[in-house]
Amino acid sequence: MSRKVFITGVSSGVGKGLADYYLSHGAQVFGLSRRGYGKNHENFQEGLVDLGNIDALPLELEKLNWPDEPFDITILNAGILPGIKDMKDTSVGELRKTMDVNVWSNKVIIDFLTRKDILGPLCVSMSSGFSIQGPRGWSGYSISKAALNMMVQLYAKENASCKFIAYAPGVINSAMQQGLSNIPSTSQTASVKSLIAAREANAMPDPATFARAFDRSLRNLSSYRSGSFVDISEL
Numbered sequence: 727m728s729r730k731v732f733i734t735g736v737s738s739g740v741g742k743g744l745a746d747y748y749l750s751h752g753a754q755v756f757g758l759s760r761r762g763y764g765k766n767h768e769n770f771q772e773g774l775v776d777l778g779n780i781d782a783l784p785l786e787l788e789k790l791n792w793p794d795e796p797f798d799i800t801i802l803n804a805g806i807l808p809g810i811k812d813m814k815d816t817s818v819g820e821l822r823k824t825m826d827v828n829v830w831s832n833k834v835i836i837d838f839l840t841r842k843d844i845l846g847p848l849c850v851s852m853s854s855g856f857s858i859q860g861p862r863g864w865s866g867y868s869i870s871k872a873a874l875n876m877m878v879q880l881y882a883k884e885n886a887s888c889k890f891i892a893y894a895p896g897v898i899n900s901a902m903q904q905g906l907s908n909i910p911s912t913s914q915t916a917s918v919k920s921l922i923a924a925r926e927a928n929a930m931p932d933p934a935t936f937a938r939a940f941d942r943s944l945r946n947l948s949s950y951r952s953g954s955f956v957d958i959s960e961l
Contacts, residue, residue: 728769729753730846732797734777734835735804737761739900740852743933744801745770747941756793758835759804777804777831778823787838796846799944800839802832803852805870807902810863810909810918821866828870829877836881845888848944851878853892855957861917875955882953891947894957895940897921899930 731748735741736757745763748755754769760776773790775783805828808820832851839845856864857871878892897903909918931939943961950956 729798730756730793730795732756732758732800732839732846734758734802734831736763736772739902740895740898740933740936741801741803743937744803744940746934747937751941754793756797778806778827780826780830780834783831783834784838787835792842793844796844797839798846798848800846800849801852802835802849804831805852807867810915811865812863813865816865821869824866824870825873828867829873832874833877840885845885847887848889848891848947849881850891850893850944853878853894853955855894855896856917857892857894858955861915863915863918878955879953882951886952889947889952891950891952892955893940894955895936896958897930898936899932903930 729748729752731744731753733741733744733748733755734757736745736755737759738761741757741759742763745755745757749767749769752769754771755767756771756773757763758773758775758777760774762774763770763772771791771793773787775786775790777783779786806824808824811820836845836849851874853874854867854871856868857875860868860872875892878890881888882890903921939958943958946961947956
């Protein structure tokens, strides 16, 4: 029987790479994004939603045509990097927007899928090593991913029927990384310079390569407790 996979953020980057991979391996994929996957496939079903509009999101989810059976894998991948700024230069409005997309939209989705009894046995939320390290300039992004890690822990204590994992995918050559190259050199922090150098040296996997590694790594999650923060480098 083919796997049923739910993925957010399928319009580009990691999410699109994951959708491509699972579809090419016979899975049935349900994707959420604002702009759309951009491809037609008989095993792909899509919902167009704005994850940043938290107030409207529950109603938008209700309008979609959901499967009757649980997903085998739920991948909460969508996220934003609002810009590289010091905390003193980051407004509360910017932080709120980042939290809405990177944290609260995932809560809305988890709660919705749970109520419909289709969340399934594994829910992977894409986190970041920067949720632990907190390098300069990654203010709202690091805060949101740290909050995501804690939310994953809390859901793990509430729901024993699903394994919740906060997953750090490492650095991937996606649009988010490409955008860092547009930051003026005079404004680049040490972490940004390091990421730009890694990308220029072809030291980052592309989304397709990551998707293969991600799927292989899932078999190693059995040794981790639900609620764990897991870095792909450990798997």
